[in-house]
Amino acid sequence: MTEKSWMYSVLEAVQHEMREDPALTWIFELTPPVASNPNMPVINLETEFGRKRVVNTGIDENWMASAVLGAGLAGSRAATYIPYQGALMPLEVIQNVAGKLRHMTGGKAAMPVVWVIEMTGQTPGFAGQHSCYEEDSFYMHIPGVRTVIPSTPYDAKGMMHAALRSPDPVVYLYPAGLRTLTEEVPDEPYEVPLDKAAVRIEGSDLTIVSSGGGMPGVLEAAEVLKGEGMGVEVIDLRVLKEMDTETLVTSVAKTKRLLTVDQSYYTLAPGAEVVARCAENVEGARFKRVAFPDAPPPASPEMFLWMRPNAEGIAGAARALVG
Amino acid sequence: MTEKSWMYSVLEAVQHEMREDPALTWIFELTPPVASNPNMPVINLETEFGRKRVVNTGIDENWMASAVLGAGLAGSRAATYIPYQGALMPLEVIQNVAGKLRHMTGGKAAMPVVWVIEMTGQTPGFAGQHSCYEEDSFYMHIPGVRTVIPSTPYDAKGMMHAALRSPDPVVYLYPAGLRTLTEEVPDEPYEVPLDKAAVRIEGSDLTIVSSGGGMPGVLEAAEVLKGEGMGVEVIDLRVLKEMDTETLVTSVAKTKRLLTVDQSYYTLAPGAEVVARCAENVEGARFKRVAFPDAPPPASPEMFLWMRPNAEGIAGAARALVG
Amino acid sequence: MTDHQGNLVTCPEDEGQAPQSEGRRGFLKLAALTGAAASLSTRRALANGDIGYHAMDLPDDKLVDMYRTILRIRWHERTQADQMLANPDYRGYNHFYAGQEAVATGVCAALRNDGPFEQIDLVYSSHRPSGHAIAKGVDIPTMVAEMDFRATGMNGGYAAEMHISDPSVGFIGADGMIGPAPVIASGSAFAFRARGSDQVAVVFAGDGNYAAPHFHSTLNNAKLLDLPLIYVCENNLYHQYAHYSYSCPHKDIADAAAAYGIPSRTVDGQDVTQVYNVAKEAVDRARAGGGPSFIEAKTYRYYNHWGAPGAKEGELGAFGYDPLAITSFRPEREVRAWMQRDPVDIARNILVDWGILEEQKALDIEAEVKAEIAAAFEWALSQPLCTPEDGLKHVFAEGTVPARQFG
Amino acid sequence: MTDHQGNLVTCPEDEGQAPQSEGRRGFLKLAALTGAAASLSTRRALANGDIGYHAMDLPDDKLVDMYRTILRIRWHERTQADQMLANPDYRGYNHFYAGQEAVATGVCAALRNDGPFEQIDLVYSSHRPSGHAIAKGVDIPTMVAEMDFRATGMNGGYAAEMHISDPSVGFIGADGMIGPAPVIASGSAFAFRARGSDQVAVVFAGDGNYAAPHFHSTLNNAKLLDLPLIYVCENNLYHQYAHYSYSCPHKDIADAAAAYGIPSRTVDGQDVTQVYNVAKEAVDRARAGGGPSFIEAKTYRYYNHWGAPGAKEGELGAFGYDPLAITSFRPEREVRAWMQRDPVDIARNILVDWGILEEQKALDIEAEVKAEIAAAFEWALSQPLCTPEDGLKHVFAEGTVPARQFG
Numbered sequence A, B: 001m002t003e004k005s006w007m008y009s010v011l012e013a014v015q016h017e018m019r020e021d022p023a024l025t026w027i028f029e030l031t032p033p034v035a036s037n038p039n040m041p042v043i044n045l046e047t048e049f050g051r052k053r054v055v056n057t058g059i060d061e062n063w064m065a066s067a068v069l070g071a072g073l074a075g076s077r078a079a080t081y082i083p084y085q086g087a088l089m090p091l092e093v094i095q096n097v098a099g100k101l102r103h104m105t106g107g108k109a110a111m112p113v114v115w116v117i118e119m120t121g122q123t124p125g126f127a128g129q130h131s132c133y134e135e136d137s138f139y140m141h142i143p144g145v146r147t148v149i150p151s152t153p154y155d156a157k158g159m160m161h162a163a164l165r166s167p168d169p170v171v172y173l174y175p176a177g178l179r180t181l182t183e184e185v186p187d188e189p190y191e192v193p194l195d196k197a198a199v200r201i202e203g204s205d206l207t208i209v210s211s212g213g214g215m216p217g218v219l220e221a222a223e224v225l226k227g228e229g230m231g232v233e234v235i236d237l238r239v240l241k242e243m244d245t246e247t248l249v250t251s252v253a254k255t256k257r258l259l260t261v262d263q264s265y266y267t268l269a270p271g272a273e274v275v276a277r278c279a280e281n282v283e284g285a286r287f288k289r290v291a292f293p294d295a296p297p298p299a300s301p302e303m304f305l306w307m308r309p310n311a312e313g314i315a316g317a318a319r320a321l322v323g
Numbered sequence C, D: 001m002t003d004h005q006g007n008l009v010t011c012p013e014d015e016g017q018a019p020q021s022e023g024r025r026g027f028l029k030l031a032a033l034t035g036a037a038a039s040l041s042t043r044r045a046l047a048n049g050d051i052g053y054h055a056m057d058l059p060d061d062k063l064v065d066m067y068r069t070i071l072r073i074r075w076h077e078r079t080q081a082d083q084m085l086a087n088p089d090y091r092g093y094n095h096f097y098a099g100q101e102a103v104a105t106g107v108c109a110a111l112r113n114d115g116p117f118e119q120i121d122l123v124y125s126s127h128r129p130s131g132h133a134i135a136k137g138v139d140i141p142t143m144v145a146e147m148d149f150r151a152t153g154m155n156g157g158y159a160a161e162m163h164i165s166d167p168s169v170g171f172i173g174a175d176g177m178i179g180p181a182p183v184i185a186s187g188s189a190f191a192f193r194a195r196g197s198d199q200v201a202v203v204f205a206g207d208g209n210y211a212a213p214h215f216h217s218t219l220n221n222a223k224l225l226d227l228p229l230i231y232v233c234e235n236n237l238y239h240q241y242a243h244y245s246y247s248c249p250h251k252d253i254a255d256a257a258a259a260y261g262i263p264s265r266t267v268d269g270q271d272v273t274q275v276y277n278v279a280k281e282a283v284d285r286a287r288a289g290g291g292p293s294f295i296e297a298k299t300y301r302y303y304n305h306w307g308a309p310g311a312k313e314g315e316l317g318a319f320g321y322d323p324l325a326i327t328s329f330r331p332e333r334e335v336r337a338w339m340q341r342d343p344v345d346i347a348r349n350i351l352v353d354w355g356i357l358e359e360q361k362a363l364d365i366e367a368e369v370k371a372e373i374a375a376a377f378e379w380a381l382s383q384p385l386c387t388p389e390d391g392l393k394h395v396f397a398e399g400t401v402p403a404r405q406f407g
Ligand SMILES: Cc1ncc(C[n+]2csc(CCOP(=O)(O)OP(=O)(O)O)c2C)c(N)n1
Pocket: B030, B059, B061, B084, B086, B087, C127, C128, C176, C177, C178, C179, C205, C206, C207, C208, C209, C236, C238, C239, C240, C305
C-alpha cells in the first residue's frame, strides 16, 4: 500500500493488464500515458510497450473511439484515453454502434473495449466549449455500455482492472477535478465491481446521493451535518449504467428523505433518475435535487463558483429537507 | 382549414417564412423538401426558391448542422432537415456550440436557427443503428437550445412558424412514426408557443404525461380508462426545454398520481425529469413510469412490439397506480 | 479511367490495364467486356516480372466458385423480390445489390475466409450488405431467415437486413449508417498490426460515404499508421436520389484517397476478374506490411435504393426506376446501358471463353444455384418467429434487463 | 515550399515568389527575409498583368497599421506574461500567439473590417485567438478585461480567453475546440452566397485541425458549393506536444486542400507582406464568386502551448520550452532558428527599407503601442468582477433560468 495519485493508480492497472495480454492496446492523444508517484517507478506505457501498441494520434476523437471498437471486434482488447469529450465525437460511435452491437447481432459481437473519457469544465475558468459534464447523463441514458464514474483513486484502479477485463464495452468517466486526490492504494491488482454503488456514510435521517466530481462536496457537507446531529447516509453511485437501484431504494425506504447532488445540468442529470426510481418505489418520501443550473458554465469564477453545487449549498438543502 | 398531413403542414410554414425573408435558407440531404396534399398546390421548396437557398448536400449531417449555425451567426435565418440522427453528428455542434454561444458571448451571439431532426426506429423493423429515439433526452439535457416535439400536424405547423421566428436556436424533433397523422390545419400562418405543455384531456384521478411518438398510445389508453370511469388527465409535453413545470405540478397536485410514458429508454427518459420535478414539488403523490426497456430496439416485430409501450400496457399501469 | 457519368474511357496506355494473357487461357475478350484498372499510385505491390493479371493464376475451381457466388447473390435477390411481390406474409426488406455482384465477389475471393477467427480476414459491409455477406461466405439459409425476422436467423431476429453479421466467417457486418463503418474497420486493422497478425480488414462503402467526415479519419489514420486496411469504394454513381457529383468534386473518388499517399486504383466493377486482380494486389501489400489500399469499383445498381414487402412493380420500394420527383434521378438509358454489362454475363462469358466451362455446364450451375436458394427460402420461411421476451437479452454479456413497458 | 521540418526551401522558379518590385519602393530584401509563396493551384485570381505582389499597392498608412497591429499583439502578450509572472492577483490565461503575429495581421489587412454587420467580413478564430482578435480590430481594453473575467469585459466575463468574440467587428470568435470552427465558418460563407452578399468568411485553424474529421466536411462542401471561405491553416509545426508529422502525411498541408480542387498556397507566415499578398488574392477571388481558397502559413509559436497565472519561468504553463517528457518535443535549436525570423523585425525592416518609416519613428511607434497596452491593462484590471447571479442570464434571448444549486 502506498499513497497514490488518481492517474498513477489508473495507469498501474493498465500496465498490469498490458503485461498480461500482449494484444491489449492503448490509444492516446498528444499527452503521453506517463505517471509518476513519490517512491514508485515511473509508468510510461509508450516506452514500455512500444508505439505499435501505444499510439499517439492526431486530434481526432472520432477515430480514437471507433478504432478501439474495431480492435475489440477483431478480438483484441483495447482502451483509449479521450482527453476532451468537448466535441462529443465519441458519443456517436459509442451510442449508436458499441451500445447496440451485442444485442443487434443476437449476442455474436464481443467488445472488450474501454473508453476513458475526461470530464472537464467543472473547475473555474474553463467555460463554454471546454465544459463537458453532461457526459454522465448521455452515457447513462444509452443501453449496452457499462458507464462508471469512480470518485476515489482506490475505486479508479479497481474499476480500471474490472473494465479492462469485462466482456462488455465500458465508458469510464474521469472527472478531471479529482486529479489532485490521493489515497492509500494497493500495489497488487484488484477489482471493484461494475454494478455496485457504495454507501460511504451510514445514517437514518436523510439519504444524499451523488457521484464523481460531486462527492468531495457531499462528504464535506455530510461532516458538517453530522456535527449538527443529523444522521446522514451518503451514497456514491459509482456506476451509472446499470444503476444499483436496490442500494438506493433500500436507503430511501429507511430515511424517507432523498437529496441528490449533481455537478451538471439540473434537467435530466443523474439525480433525476435517482429521484424517479425512488419515487416509484418508496411511498411518502420527500425529495430534493441540488444541481448545476440549466445554463452553460460561465468563465468568471464569481459566477461559476456560485452556480456549482458546494458543501454549503448541499448542507442548506439537507436542512431544508429534514427540518 | 383543410385536412393536412404532417409534412405538408410543416412545409407550408417553411414556405411562408421563406417568402417573407429572402435570406432564410433550407439545407436537406438527398430527399427534396416536397410535399403534396389533396386539393392543395404541391410545395417544392427547391424549385420555388432555387438551389442557392435550398441546398442538397452529401451525407454529412455534421456539415448540415454546423452550416445552419454558421448562417445564423452571419445574420441569416437558417434551417435544416436532418433525416437521420443515427450518427449523432449534429449533437456535437448543437450541444457544444449552439447551446452555449449566447451565454458564453455575454449575449452577443444571435442564432436564429432551426434543426429539424427525425426520430426513427420506433416503428417495427428498423433496429440497431437505425433506431434513434434517445434524441429527446440528449437535447432536453443541454441548455441554451429550445427543444420541442410536436405530436400533431396543427402543432407541427404552429411550432415551425414559432421556431423559424425565434431568436433562440431550436431543435425541432420529428417522430417519424407520426408521418401518417392528418388533421384540420389552418392555411394561414399562426404560432404555437415554444414553452407550453398542452393538457389534452382533463381529469382528476391520474395525470398521464407523454410526448411525441408516445401520444397516440396514451390517447388511446385514456379513452379506454375514461370508459372505465377513471378521471384521466393527459398532458402532452410538446416542449422538452424549457419544460413547462407549472402545468405538470398543478396537475399532479390535483390528481396525486403521475404516470409517465416514453417510447425511448427508461433510464433518463423525459419521464424521469417529469417524475423528479413533481416529486420535489408535490408531497404524498404516487409515481410510475412506462418506457421502452434499457435495451436497443430489436428488429423482430415480435420482440419490438412487445417492448414498445402501447395502449394496453399504459392502461394496465394506470389501473395499477390508481387502484 | 472514367468520366463523371462513370462511363469507362479507354486509355490503352494505363499500366494496370488487362494485358494480353501469356498464360494457358485463350484470351479474347469482347470489346463490351473491356475494363480498365487504372493505377493512380506510384507504389505497386508487384513482384519482379509480375504483370498484375493475377486471375490468370487462379485454379479452375476457384474461378467457377466466383461465378457461383455471383449467381448466389443474384438469385437470392430475385427470389426475395418474388417474395416481396407475391407473398403477403413475407416481411423482409432489402437494399438490392443486383448489378454490383462482381465487386464483393472479386474482393472476397482474394481474402482468407476459412479458419479460426484470429486468422481470417474481416469484412465490414457498412451498407447494402447481402452481397458482401454471401461473398464472404455466410450461411445463406440463416441469412434469409434473419431478413424475415426469424428466431433462428443469423442474428436471432435482432438485426434484420441493414445490420446482418456473422463474425464466424469474418463478416463483421453492416451498420447501415453512412460514415462510421470505415473508421471502425480501420480499428480492426490497427489491432492486427499491434498484435503482429497478417490479417487484413476490408470495408465496402458506397460513393455516398465519401462526403462523411469519417472518410478523412479513416484514410488519414490508415496512412499514418500503415494499417492493413482495404477500402473498397463501390461507386454506383448515386446515393438514394442524388448523383454523386452533388457531394463529391472528384470524378474518380480514388483521387481523394491518392491524395493521402494511399495506393489507389479504379477498376471496372462489372468484371470479377478485374476486381480480383486489384484486390489481390491490395491484399498482398497489406499482408506484407505495406499498408492500406483504396479501390474504387465503378458499378451500378439495377433497382431502386431499396425494396420492401408488398412492393408493386414500378413503384418506389419495388424494383423499377426511382419514380419520385427528385433532384437528380437516374435516366432510363443509363440504367439500360449499364445492364448491357451485366456481371453475371461477363463472368459466364469469360469462363466459357477461357474454356473453363461449357456453356451448358454454366447454365446447369445457374439451375443448381436457383434450387439452392429456393431451398434456403423454404427452410427460412418455416422457421419460428421470435419470442418477445428475448428482446431483453444480449444487452450485456450476461443477464437480461428489466421490462419497463408495463410500468 | 518547405521540407517536413517547416524550413523554407528556396525555389526561385516558383511563380508566386515575390518578384522585384517595379513600383516606387526601393526593393532590397535581406536574404534572411525571403519568403516563398508557392502556388499549388492552377487557378489564379490575378487580373491581366497583375504579378500578385499586392503589398506594393498599399498606402503608407495601411502598411504602418500592419506594423502597429503586429506590435499590439506582441505587447499585449508580453504585458500579460508579466502579469502572470509578477501579479499574484492576475487570473487570465492565454494561448500565446507570439511568433505568429504576421499571419493574423496580413490576412485581416485584406478584409473589410468596418461597417454594418451585414457588410463586413467575418473571422472565426477556432483557437489561440488573441492575435486574431486584435488583428480583426476588437477593442483591446475590453478584451484584456474579458481575459481577467471582468464584468465589463468583451463578453461580460462569460467567455475568457478560449472563447472571446465580438461580432460588432466581425470577429465571431474562438471556440477552442479542434474541429468545429471551420465547418461553422463555411456555414457563414454559405449564407453570404445564398443572400447574394460579397462578404467573405475566414477561419484560422492550426496544423492540429487537419486531422479532425471536420476538415473534410469543410473543404468538400466549400468546394462543391463554391463558398466564399478562406481557410487559413497556421502550421506552427506542433500541436501541444506532438509534431504535425504524427497526424498528417503531407509535408504541405495545403496539398490536402489542393486535392479538392481548391486554390491552395503555402506562404511564409513570418512576413506580413507575403501573407497579405496571398490573402488579397483569396479575398478578391471569393468576392468575385470564385469560391474558396486555402492558405497554409508556415509559422512558429515561441512559447509553450499555453500560459497561466502564477507561472514560473522554465515550467510548463510559463514561457520557456515545453519541459515534459514527451513524444516529440521542440528542439531548442529549432525554436532559436525560428526566432531569427521574427515577424516584428521583418515588418519593421521592410518598412524602413522601403522608406516608409525612419528607424527612430518605428521605435517610437513601438513605445506608443507599449503605452497603449499598459493603459489597457490598467483600465481592465480595475474593472468590477462579475455578479454571481448573472450566470443565470443569456441562456436564451429573454429571461433567466432558475438557480438549482441550493435545492
Ligand atoms: C449517417 C447516415 N445518414 C443518412 C443515411 C440514409 N441513407 C441510407 S443509404 C443512403 C445512400 C447511400 O449511398 P451510397 O453510399 O452511394 O451507397 P448505395 O446506396 O449507392 O449503395 C443514405 C443517405 C444513413 N444510413 N446514415
